[in-house]
Amino acid sequence: MKKFRGIFIKNDYEIGLLREANQIVALILDELEKLIKPGASTMELEETANELCAHYKVKPAFKGYQGFPYTLCCSVNDVVVHGFPTLERLKAGDILSIDMGVQYRGFFGDSAKTFAVGEISPEARMLMQVTLEALHKGIEQARPGNDLYEISAAIENHAKSHGCSIIKRFVGHGIGASLHEKPELPNFVPSRMSGTPLKKGMVLAIEPMFSLGSDQVQIMPDNWTARTKDGSLSAHFEHTVAVTKDGPDILSSLE
Ligand code: MG
Ligand code: MG
Numbered sequence: 550m551k552k553f554r555g556i557f558i559k560n561d562y563e564i565g566l567l568r569e570a571n572q573i574v575a576l577i578l579d580e581l582e583k584l585i586k587p588g589a590s591t592m593e594l595e596e597t598a599n600e601l602c603a604h605y606k607v608k609p610a611f612k613g614y615q616g617f618p619y620t621l622c623c624s625v626n627d628v629v630v631h632g633f634p635t636l637e638r639l640k641a642g643d644i645l646s647i648d649m650g651v652q653y654r655g656f657f658g659d660s661a662k663t664f665a666v667g668e669i670s671p672e673a674r675m676l677m678q679v680t681l682e683a684l685h686k687g688i689e690q691a692r693p694g695n696d697l698y699e700i701s702a703a704i705e706n707h708a709k710s711h712g713c714s715i716i717k718r719f720v721g722h723g724i725g726a727s728l729h730e731k732p733e734l735p736n737f738v739p740s741r742m743s744g745t746p747l748k749k750g751m752v753l754a755i756e757p758m759f760s761l762g763s764d765q766v767q768i769m770p771d772n773w774t775a776r777t778k779d780g781s782l783s784a785h786f787e788h789t790v791a792v793t794k795d796g797p798d799i800l801s802s803l804e
Contacts, residue, residue: 551750555731556723558750563656564791564800567725567752570607570658571789571801574649577601578662579803581621581649587641587667591623594647595634602651610650610657610728617773622648622661624774629716629758629766629783631773641667644677646785650728657728659754660801661787673782676713676761680784683707683736683757691753691790691797697732697744704757705737714764716783718775721756724789747792752800756787 551558559567580601581594598620602609609620617631624632624646625639632646639645648661663677686703700721708715721734732745736757762781769776777783791798 550726553748554745556745556751557725557730558748559725559752559791560750563725564750564752566654566656567658567789567791568800570651570653570656571660572658572803573605573607573653574651574658574660575801575803576605578647578649578660581647582664585639585645585664585666588638590636590638591621591625591634591645592636594623595619595621598649607651607653610652610659611648614728620649622646624648624785626782627777627780629760629775629777630719630785631775633771633774639666642669642673644669644673644782644784648785648787655726657724657726658801659724659728659787659789661756661785663784663786672761675711676759676782677784679707679711679713680757680759681786683759684755684786684788687755687757688788688790688797688799691747691755691792693747693749693792693794695747697734697747698738698742700753700755701735701738701744708736708757708759713759714762716758716760716764716766716777718766719758721754721787724752724754749792749794751792752789753792754787754789756785758783758785
């Protein structure tokens with residue numbers, strides 16, 4: 550595969566495979582959404598996700614990745630990312646972020662969404678809305694000729710203008726024949742002002758994570774579960790996006 554500054558440039562065939570992988574993730578997230586209600590457990594979602602991976606003949610990408618034990622990351626309320634599925638029952642008012650990745654014919658899909666469980670508070674609704682909007686503001690910048698950090702800036706500005714905090718510990722990433730490739734894609738503009746010019750054929754997982762309070766996380770003794778330090782709610786949305794000559798192409802969207 551061709552590279553530019555260490556970033557793999559995918560051809561149309563490879564982008565086609567990445568699209569197939571990501572469409573399967575999107576289909577699975579849609580199926581899981583139907584099961585999310587008060588009283589359901591995230592372990593039930595995990596079981597369904599495993600059945601759907603078998604059905605679509607894809608390999609769960611997270612299970613076994615650096616020792617992560619499950620197919621899904623299920624992160625409830627103040628858990629930002631990397632939560633484990635559990636037998637605990639979801640309650641009305643919870644927000645649940647599901648992050649899911651698959652490997653299909655050598656290529657990876659990666660997408661995440663935060664879902665409302667029953668009726669949620671206006672603050673939680675606002676946080677979800679702003680995080681999703683920030684994702685799409687970032688995606689809009691994923692075009693040839695733009696700098697990578699224009700994506701970061703769009704996400705950062707949207708968080709700031711709505712009073713949400715950006716969780717800086719976790720970043721987006723390139724994706725292709727590996728789940729995590731160069732470049733790192735922070736949800737804020739780092740102190741060095743320019744990233745790298747975006748080129749046709751780059752594929753990026755763009756994934757803002759915002760909270761209503763602290764921008765700091767603490768990792769639980771399981772070594773994975775990342776909670777906001779002050780227990781504030783957090784949301785996470787992620788799409789895998791190809792940079793094409795016509796602009797961003799969201800590979801993980803069914804629309
Ligand atoms: Mg993900
Ligand atoms: Mg990702």
